[in-house]
Amino acid sequence: MKPAIKITKTNQSRINEVDFDNIPFGRVFSDHMFVADYYDGQWQDYRIVPFANFEIHPASMVLHYGQSIFEGMKASVSQSGKAMFLSPELHAQRLNTSAERMCMPTFPEEVFLEALHALVNLDQAWIPPQTGSALYIRPLMFATDEFIGVKPSHNYRMLIFTGPVGPYYPKPVSLLAEDKYIRAAVGGVGAAKTAGNYAASLLPARLANEKGYDQVLWLDGKDFKYVQEVGTMNIFFVLNGKVITPPTDENTILKGITRKMAIQILEDNGYQVEVRKLSMDEIVEAYNKGQFQEAFGTGTAAVVAKVSKVAYKDMVMELDQNTAKIGQVIKDHIDGLRNGTVADKWNWIVPVKEMAAVEL
Ligand SMILES: Cc1ncc(COP(=O)(O)O)c(C=O)c1O
Structure with missing residues (x-):
């Protein structure tokens, strides 16, 4: 019934x-x-x-x-x-x-x-x-x-x-990798979309803004080593042609629905997505070798937000927006699904019922 x-x-x-x-x-x-x-x-x-x-x-x-x-x-x-x-x-x-x-x-x-x-x-x-x-x-x-x-x-x-x-036409966002405050630790409530997670993020976000950065890049709550997520987005890095995003199995980050679609869209388009722990050291090393090609966030609000630079300790890693193409593949696909111009291979679209079955 x-x-x-x-x-x-x-x-x-x-x-x-x-x-x-x-x-x-x-x-x-x-x-x-x-x-x-x-x-x-x-x-x-x-x-x-x-x-x-x-x-x-x-x-x-x-x-x-x-x-x-x-x-x-x-x-x-x-x-x-x-x-x-x-x-x-x-x-x-x-x-x-x-x-x-x-x-x-x-x-x-x-x-x-x-x-x-x-x-x-x-x-x-x-x-x-x-x-x-x-x-x-x-x-x-x-x-x-x-x-x-x-x-x-x-x-x-x-x-x-x-x-x-x-x-939502966001300009590329600048990120400050946070090495003093944390958003979530193993055993905490990071995977829950609960008010306190957002309250706890406000002070570090304000401090990052005061230093000239748009958002905080959260690192793990134990060693401040591995990337977690950003503000209200999951994060993807492209290092040496590989797309990498942190796993959700420790329950420290939100299981983003745009993230899930993004992984599928990229795989459908022939990109290998590595869902694994990614350390700041690995990112810095890739940057120093000229292999840090792109980073972007995924979330319901922006769909995809490109990253312009990532700061970590005393290093600022600037990203060339002209070569950053992979985030755009996801954005174009999701916009196309919404417009009805891209085939809905995975049945993600649910049409709003014309006459909602509502009993009065
Ligand atoms: C903390 C956090 N991470 C990631 C996301 C992205 O999730 P989704 O793609 O389901 O909007 C959101 C937004 O809901 C969020 O608040």
């Missing part, structure tokens, strides 16, 4: 207030949101309501102890006007991986997917049609018990809300 999602439509759409040619990232929100509550040991009260504020108790456990997880994904429209998601089930699964690590209840995947279809179907007019633009989707789950004391909450809220985002 399809999950019952009760829909209350807004009687005053805000869509005419939006300049779709000039959308600031993360500041514009669509008309509706999905809400569910966890109480009495189960998820219930599935509903779509007008996007609005809600009250929160000062002792809400999320505010104190940080049981909060989220996802970030996109819906877009093809050149022929068809709305679609890319691998939404992988986001549903990753949300639940995060939930398990943070001692939170998992959310039924079929309800998650049904809610996405219902919500995006309802707010389809908010998907910007321009190439590279998309409807950003933010699923979020947090603890709501009104309690002071460290323990897992009994009650939780799940939200999914959306907002249009413009095309």
Whole structure:
């Protein structure tokens, strides 16, 4: 049976207030949101309501102890006007991986997917049609018990809300390999998309900005030797013709969905991708031999962001953007899938259901 999602439509759409040619990232929100509550040991009260504020108790456990997880994904429209998601089930699964690590209840995947279809179907007019633009989707789950004391909450809220985002044309990013602060260590929560990981990254990111770098390149939390990831992206290096990206099996980095697609796209295009530990020493050595050819980050927001330089200790490794071609292969492929101009060999595209199967 399809999950019952009760829909209350807004009687005053805000869509005419939006300049779709000039959308600031993360500041514009669509008309509706999905809400569910966890109480009495189960998820219930599935509903779509007008996007609005809600009250929160000062002792809400999320505010104190940080049981909060989220996802970030996109819906877009093809050149022929068809709305679609890319691998939404992988986001549903990753949300639940995060939930398990943070001692939170998992959310039924079929309800998650049904809610996405219902919500995006309802707010389809908010998907910007321009190439590279998309409807950003933010699923979020947090603890709501009104309690002071460290323990897992009994009650939780799940939200999914959306907002249009413009095309992301990032200039190549400069990275500072961080050798004082860490993002994640073996045994920690690095693989969970949980709020505290982002809070912990803010100070080192600010210090890197003050030194003139765009983002931090995180190194392993034990020896500050091996690369992990960057800000909100997984990282790929091209050394002497080989594409190398760190493995996710130590649970210290996020299992990026763009990363997974990128590896597949590169293999389909005849590139060998080595998923293995990569030390800064190896990168420096390659640079000194003239073999550090390219680096790029992958993530939902930018899809692919090229790297202009990497600083490590007293060394600054500048990268020639004219010879950096491999990241672009991935970006062109994913943009093409979204436009409908590239064949969807791996069935990553899931069209938004025209009539969401919603029981009122
Ligand atoms: C810490 C971190 N790493 C990597 C990624 C890239 O993951 P994805 O490709 O699934 O967006 C993100 C973004 O979600 C992130 O926040």
